[in-house]
Amino acid sequence: MVGNRHACSLYLLIWFMLKRNNIVKFKEALIERLLLCCSLLSVLTTAGIIWVLLSETIGFFKHVSVIDFLTDTQWTPMFTNKHFGILSLLSGTLVTTFIAIAVAVPLGLISATYLSEYATDKMRHIIKPLLEILAAVPTVVYGYFALLFVTPLLRQFIPGLSGFNALSAGLVMGIMIIPLVSSLSEDAMHAVPMGLREGAYALGSHKIQVAFKIVFPAALSGITAAVILAVSRAIGETMIVAIAAGQQPKFTVNPLVPIETITAYIVQISLGDTPHGTLEYSTIFVCGTTLFVITFFLNVISFKLKRRFQEIYE
Amino acid sequence: MSSRRLDKKIDAAFKFVGLAATLFGLVVLAALVIDVVSDGHQRLGWDFLTSYPSRKPEQAGIFSAWVGTLWIMITTAIFAIPLGIGSGIYLEEYAKRNRWTDFIEINIANLAGVPSIIYGILGLGLFIRMMHLDRSVLAGGLILALLILPVIILSTREALRSVPSSIREASYALGATKWQTVRHQVLPAGFGNILTGVILAMSRAIGETAPLITIGALTYIPFLPTNPVAFNKEIPYIHLSLQGFLDPFTVLPIQIFNWVSRPQKGFLVDAAAGIIVLLTITLAMNAIAIYLRYKNQKRW
Numbered sequence: 001m002v003g004n005r006h007a008c009s010l011y012l013l014i015w016f017m018l019k020r021n022n023i024v025k026f027k028e029a030l031i032e033r034l035l036l037c038c039s040l041l042s043v044l045t046t047a048g049i050i051w052v053l054l055s056e057t058i059g060f061f062k063h064v065s066v067i068d069f070l071t072d073t074q075w076t077p078m079f080t081n082k083h084f085g086i087l088s089l090l091s092g093t094l095v096t097t098f099i100a101i102a103v104a105v106p107l108g109l110i111s112a113t114y115l116s117e118y119a120t121d122k123m124r125h126i127i128k129p130l131l132e133i134l135a136a137v138p139t140v141v142y143g144y145f146a147l148l149f150v151t152p153l154l155r156q157f158i159p160g161l162s163g164f165n166a167l168s169a170g171l172v173m174g175i176m177i178i179p180l181v182s183s184l185s186e187d188a189m190h191a192v193p194m195g196l197r198e199g200a201y202a203l204g205s206h207k208i209q210v211a212f213k214i215v216f217p218a219a220l221s222g223i224t225a226a227v228i229l230a231v232s233r234a235i236g237e238t239m240i241v242a243i244a245a246g247q248q249p250k251f252t253v254n255p256l257v258p259i260e261t262i263t264a265y266i267v268q269i270s271l272g273d274t275p276h277g278t279l280e281y282s283t284i285f286v287c288g289t290t291l292f293v294i295t296f297f298l299n300v301i302s303f304k305l306k307r308r309f310q311e312i313y314e
Numbered sequence: 315m316s317s318r319r320l321d322k323k324i325d326a327a328f329k330f331v332g333l334a335a336t337l338f339g340l341v342v343l344a345a346l347v348i349d350v351v352s353d354g355h356q357r358l359g360w361d362f363l364t365s366y367p368s369r370k371p372e373q374a375g376i377f378s379a380w381v382g383t384l385w386i387m388i389t390t391a392i393f394a395i396p397l398g399i400g401s402g403i404y405l406e407e408y409a410k411r412n413r414w415t416d417f418i419e420i421n422i423a424n425l426a427g428v429p430s431i432i433y434g435i436l437g438l439g440l441f442i443r444m445m446h447l448d449r450s451v452l453a454g455g456l457i458l459a460l461l462i463l464p465v466i467i468l469s470t471r472e473a474l475r476s477v478p479s480s481i482r483e484a485s486y487a488l489g490a491t492k493w494q495t496v497r498h499q500v501l502p503a504g505f506g507n508i509l510t511g512v513i514l515a516m517s518r519a520i521g522e523t524a525p526l527i528t529i530g531a532l533t534y535i536p537f538l539p540t541n542p543v544a545f546n547k548e549i550p551y552i553h554l555s556l557q558g559f560l561d562p563f564t565v566l567p568i569q570i571f572n573w574v575s576r577p578q579k580g581f582l583v584d585a586a587a588g589i590i591v592l593l594t595i596t597l598a599m600n601a602i603a604i605y606l607r608y609k610n611q612k613r614w
Binding site for chain 2: 024027028032034035038039041042043046049052056110111113114115125127130131132136137138139143144145148175179207209229233236239242243266267284291292295298299300303
């Protein structure tokens with residue numbers, strides 16, 4: 001009788017422990033599922049972007065032929081004589097991007113080399129965060145600066161410069177993306193093993209030779225990743241060009257006249273009172289698709305390159 | 315021998331060129347700050363902070379703009395911070411290395427580089443057209459939350475990666491479960507760096523203009539979102555309301571953009587004054603983040 005009672009309570013105890021263990025297991029599994037859902041949200045975001053863009057873009061191309069879209073050099077969706085040639089917006093985007101890259105890449109790479117190979121640790125720790133501030137300034141502020149400071153300044157040297165132009169917008173955009181180039185390139189250069197440098201020194205090289213003939217080539221995939229990311233950023237930049245580059249779609253490479261970029265066009269239509277659901281309104285989705293496709297390829301290439309340098313040296 | 319001397323000279327020259335190139339951006343930044351402050355300082359004052367936008371530049375202010383920014387930031391934080399940190403924890407602590415996680419990773423890297431205006435178009439299609447949230451605080455906050463989500467995820471992952479695995483192993487050795495280890499050991503150890511990332515992400519969201527313009531937020535807003543807490547004379551004396559999240563809004567960068575795009579000189583002064591406020595907020599947040607990062611530099 002007594003032994004039976006003991007067995008019974010032992011059984012209860014084991015049952016309780018098992019149950020408690022189950023609760024813990026259940027809770028653990030639940031938490032893992034919840035966290036998984038959080039990270040699936042980013043996949044859903046991409047899916048959402050593609051779905052929104054595609055559903056409108058397909059509707060647009062039922063009215064406009066793809067060939068006209070890609071080869072026509074006029075963009076006049078708001079006129080009675082409608083033309084939908086993306087080239088005129090794309091040329092605006094490429095001109096500002098080119099100017100920005102021409103500023104950001106040399107400055108960014110020189111400062112990355114300097115910070116990685118020449119500066120002391122202490123200096124690097126002070127300067128790097130300061131440079132990051134350049135990327136933290138809101139773009140609308142840069143737009144103001146380009147329109148009301150840089151353009152008037154440049155006009156003193158270039159008399160033919162319009163009030164709105166690709167040049168000052170591109171220059172200011174270049175300043176903004178310097179940290180993007182320098183920070184990632186510096187990481188790549190920093191990851192190059194000390195042994196490579198020491199080997200070169202042992203052969204009698206100078207610091208400048210080590211920097212440009214050893215470290216630079218060894219970090220090339222990381223540096224390329226940084227530059228591609230900068231190009232993608234410049235193509236997608238909106239407020240600076242919307243404020244300072246103008247609103248005139250033009251198929252030109254002249255940086256001194258007002259142009260319009262893809263992003264600035266989207267802003268222009270969003271500000272206006274074009275009724276939703278019209279062909280004119282669906283152009284912003286088509287522009288969005290163009291933008292997304294270009295930046296998507298650049299981002300993925302950059303990601304793969306970046307991963308490669310991380311795999312080699314880390 | 316002469317080539318060696320030449321190399322030495324080039325070396326010294328590069329030291330100078332490198333420093334100049336590095337400081338060039340900062341010089342431009344200084345010019346920007348000086349330009350903006352000299353343009354806008356005379357407009358700055360109590361009136362400017364407590365007035366609604368107006369047709370007359372001398373009377374216009376940023377009251378509805380900074381209150382709107384506050385509303386949007388709270389909404390963004392509510393969604394982006396838990397989801398971003400949760401997702402970062404999953405990818406760094408739970409996920410196994412396989413094709414599926416690889417896909418999620420590329421996806422997040424791409425989202426971090428998608429132009430912000432695309433998020434505006436996403437919001438337009440999803441929150442405005444499908445969910446009919448209109449031009450509300452909720453729609454704006456959700457768009458910005460999606461926008462900064464990848465930033466928070468990436469910085470959370472980096473913060474957790476820097477926590478040494480010996481800490482996890484010790485916790486397991488004491489019989490802790492996975493979640494107990496993450497919750498009580500890994501997260502507290504990486505907290506400082508996660509916070510830095512969150513602050514930087516929020517400072518980016520404060521300055522975003524383009525995605526909010528896309529959903530049509532650029533309107534003349536001479537009022538505030540409904541107060542969440544209102545007092546009245548009847549029982550129960552206090553009235554709580556979430557209506558504010560569904561009200562239209564404007565934010566600081568949009569107000570500034572509106573003023574910049576007007577021809578009158580007076581509005582440009584208003585814009586400069588608004589920029590001083592916006593820059594103060596973002597630079598202060600960045601300073602806090604830099605300080606936190608500096609303080610949390612732990613060598614394990």
